[in-house]
Amino acid sequence: MRNPQRMAKLQGEVRKHTQEGQETVEEENLSDMAYLRAVVKETLRLHPPTPLLLPHLSMADCVVDGYFVPSGTRVIINAESWESPDEFMSERVLDGGSAAVIDFKGNDFTFLPFSARRRICPGLNFALATVEIMLTNLVYCFDWQLPDGMEAKDVDTTEVFGLTVHPKEKLMLYPKQRGATAAGGHSVQADAADSVMHN
Numbered sequence: 026m027r028n029p030q031r032m033a034k035l036q037g038e039v040r041k042h043t044q045e046g047q048e049t050v051e052e053e054n055l056s057d058m059a060y061l062r063a064v065v066k067e068t069l070r071l072h073p074p075t076p077l078l079l080p081h082l083s084m085a086d087c088v089v090d091g092y093f094v095p096s097g098t099r100v101i102i103n104a105e106s107w108e109s110p111d112e113f114m115s116e117r118v119l120d121g122g123s124a125a126v127i128d129f130k131g132n133d134f135t136f137l138p139f140s141a142r143r144r145i146c147p148g149l150n151f152a153l154a155t156v157e158i159m160l161t162n163l164v165y166c167f168d169w170q171l172p173d174g175m176e177a178k179d180v181d182t183t184e185v186f187g188l189t190v191h192p193k194e195k196l197m198l199y200p201k202q203r204g205a206t207a208a209g210g211h212s213v214q215a216d217a218a219d220s221v222m223h224n
């Protein structure tokens with residue numbers, strides 16, 4: 026909602042790769058949606074649900090970059106080094122983008138939303154599949170509008186920190202059902218607008 030052009034691009038891709046007349050997006054529609062994957066990847070970079078992963082202890086004495094780390098030290102990995110880190114730039118992870126080759130499934134220590142190696146999140150693939158199908162259906166079935174008087178820049182994405190983070194403020198949006206038309210003075214659009222989405 027803070028990036029209307031990127032929202033339009035994502036919605037365009039989802040609607041292009043889902044057959045006209047299909048009620049919902051199905052898993053088989055997702056394979057050609059490169060921009061969807063970029064949006065999810067960049068979202069996990071900017072808002073990782075578990076930013077510090079889970080606490081781990083080193084199992085043996087070791088030396089890292091010249092620093093001695095004794096066995097049993099609590100280790101927190103925070104190795105991000107991104108250009109304009111606070112900006113949502115989904116293009117950076119698309120083919121040809123500055124971060125296109127950075128893996129987020131545990132092979133690149135600059136980007137670890139699911140952690141890595143033996144304690145990597147076992148729900149990784151399930152989580153991605155769920156997020157993709159949920160997000161595509163939200164943008165396929167509805168056009169989303171901000172409440173009257175609210176502008177894109179007013180959407181507050183401040184996070185409350187914890188073992189898992191969550192948004193400080195609720196996101197309130199009006200869903201306008203795709204293709205909704207007024208019929209007999211009772212429009213789907215009005216119905217949808219009556220039900221404000223709270224996040």
Ligand code: HEM
Nearest residue numbers: 074075078079138139140141144145146147148149151152
């Ligand atoms: C976007 C969604 C998710 C993210 C970002 C995420 C991320 C993580 C992270 C960072 C860890 C900690 C790894 C560590 O020890 O450093 C973790 C652990 C774990 N996750 Fe997820 N997770 C997600 C969804 C899921 C789902 C959907 C499931 C199950 C269906 C799941 C199951 C688990 C389990 C069981 C562990 C503990 C693994 C262990 O024994 O060390 N996660 N996850």
